Amino acid sequence: MKLQILSIFIATIFTHNIALTYLLGMCPFISLSRSLKTAWGMGLSVIFVVTLTGALNWIIYHWILVPTQSELISYIVFIIVIAASVQLLEMILEKFLPGLQVSFGIFLPLITVNCVVLAVSLFMVIRDYNFIQTVVFAFGSAVGWTLAITIVAAIKEKLSLSGDVPKGLQGAGITMVIAGIVALTFLGFAGMVAIQ
Amino acid sequence: MKLMKEFTKGFIKENPVFVMALGLCPTLAVTTSVENAIGMGFAATFVLVFSNIFISLIKNFIPAKVRIPAYIVVIASFVTIIDMVMHAFVPALHKNLGLFIPLIVVNCIILGRAEAFAGKNNVIRSIFDGLGMGIGFTIAIIVIGAIREILGAGQLLGFDVLPQTYKPVLVAILAPGAFLVMGLLMGLMNLKKK
Numbered sequence: 358m359k360l361q362i363l364s365i366f367i368a369t370i371f372t373h374n375i376a377l378t379y380l381l382g383m384c385p386f387i388s389l390s391r392s393l394k395t396a397w398g399m400g401l402s403v404i405f406v407v408t409l410t411g412a413l414n415w416i417i418y419h420w421i422l423v424p425t426q427s428e429l430i431s432y433i434v435f436i437i438v439i440a441a442s443v444q445l446l447e448m449i450l451e452k453f454l455p456g457l458q459v460s461f462g463i464f465l466p467l468i469t470v471n472c473v474v475l476a477v478s479l480f481m482v483i484r485d486y487n488f489i490q491t492v493v494f495a496f497g498s499a500v501g502w503t504l505a506i507t508i509v510a511a512i513k514e515k516l517s518l519s520g521d522v523p524k525g526l527q528g529a530g531i532t533m534v535i536a537g538i539v540a541l542t543f544l545g546f547a548g549m550v551a552i553q
Numbered sequence: 554m555k556l557m558k559e560f561t562k563g564f565i566k567e568n569p570v571f572v573m574a575l576g577l578c579p580t581l582a583v584t585t586s587v588e589n590a591i592g593m594g595f596a597a598t599f600v601l602v603f604s605n606i607f608i609s610l611i612k613n614f615i616p617a618k619v620r621i622p623a624y625i626v627v628i629a630s631f632v633t634i635i636d637m638v639m640h641a642f643v644p645a646l647h648k649n650l651g652l653f654i655p656l657i658v659v660n661c662i663i664l665g666r667a668e669a670f671a672g673k674n675n676v677i678r679s680i681f682d683g684l685g686m687g688i689g690f691t692i693a694i695i696v697i698g699a700i701r702e703i704l705g706a707g708q709l710l711g712f713d714v715l716p717q718t719y720k721p722v723l724v725a726i727l728a729p730g731a732f733l734v735m736g737l738l739m740g741l742m743n744l745k746k747k
Contacts, residue, residue, distance in 0.1 A: 384575065470664055526740040
């Protein structure tokens with residue numbers, strides 16, 4: 358049991374990285390990987406929101422939707438939970454931790470449309486994870502996403518110093534190519550652990 | 554005449570994928586073959602048109618503060634419908650696309666059109682806008698899908714198009730290939746524009 362949880366955690370970060378293997382959360386991935394600082398800020402907010410909504414959605418799905426046989430509306434319920442928790446989090450931060458709000462705040466509204474958040478909730482249903490597995494999977498996926506975006510952002514920062522990017526590729530193009538090469542290196546982890 | 558303009562602007566001038574870099578998740582993830590791309594394009598266009606119609610009908614009743622959650626709920630409802638329809642009629646395609654059908658809910662193109670267009674315009678114009686944007690999205694992912702399928706499998710829509718001696722570059726249909734093909738295509742489009 359413990360081993361399985363550990364392997365889920367390692368798999369979500371390296372072998373089944375949600376950004377580089379499943380290609381999820383791409384819109385913020387491309388637009389926010391301009392500097393290491395923004396990438397890190399977005400990553401932290403994603404880790405927090407994904408873990409929270411993953412746990413919440415598991416509880417709602419298994420305790421309310423399954424007993425009432427209303428799995429049909431799960432997409433709607435999941436997205437409402439996500440939107441509501443993001444909104445709530447924003448208000449809590451504003452009220453109690455204004456310092457954090459300044460560094461976090463601009464990224465929070467964007468998270469609702471980050472597909473990583475919804476995808477984690479959908480994966481947990483498809484793969485039939487229990488509560489602990491869901492939390493570990495959600496946390497690991499978000500950490501993996503953050504790892505990927507910070508690596509790409511760091512490479513981009515370095516590249517902007519040397520500055521010899523071909524003309525057409527400047528902007529989103531070079532980010533894609535960098536991400537492609539990083540994804541290629543992550544293929545090297547394949548086969549390290551297996552999850553269902 | 555004006556309607557025609559709303560319809561065709563999504564094809565090239567305001568192409569949601571190449572020009573606005575929106576909806577990148579499905580663009581990268583389901584373009585391993587042309588068949589998947591067509592299925593995804595169809596599903597997204599359906600959701601786009603119907604959510605545009607519905608949102609433009611109810612726009613006057615939604616308080617401005619909660620409009621984004623309201624839009625998302627509308628979109629999620631239509632995604633649930635297309636998910637069930639595809640599950641019933643094209644189960645193989647539905648299985649291939651898998652997670653990416655429910656993920657249309659968070660596709661930024663659809664929410665973007667709802668916020669930027671359907672929430673401000675009448676029903677007829679919203680229909681044309683949705684159709685045009687949907688077709689633009691479909692064209693873009695079919696192009697990427699075709700390139701990746703030809704490079705990665707030597708096939709197009711499942712038929713061999715390259716000579717037998719061609720060794721498929723498998724990486725093109727793996728995740729890194731998606732990034733590389735898309736990045737180079739964007740670069741090409743940018744060069745062309747200048």
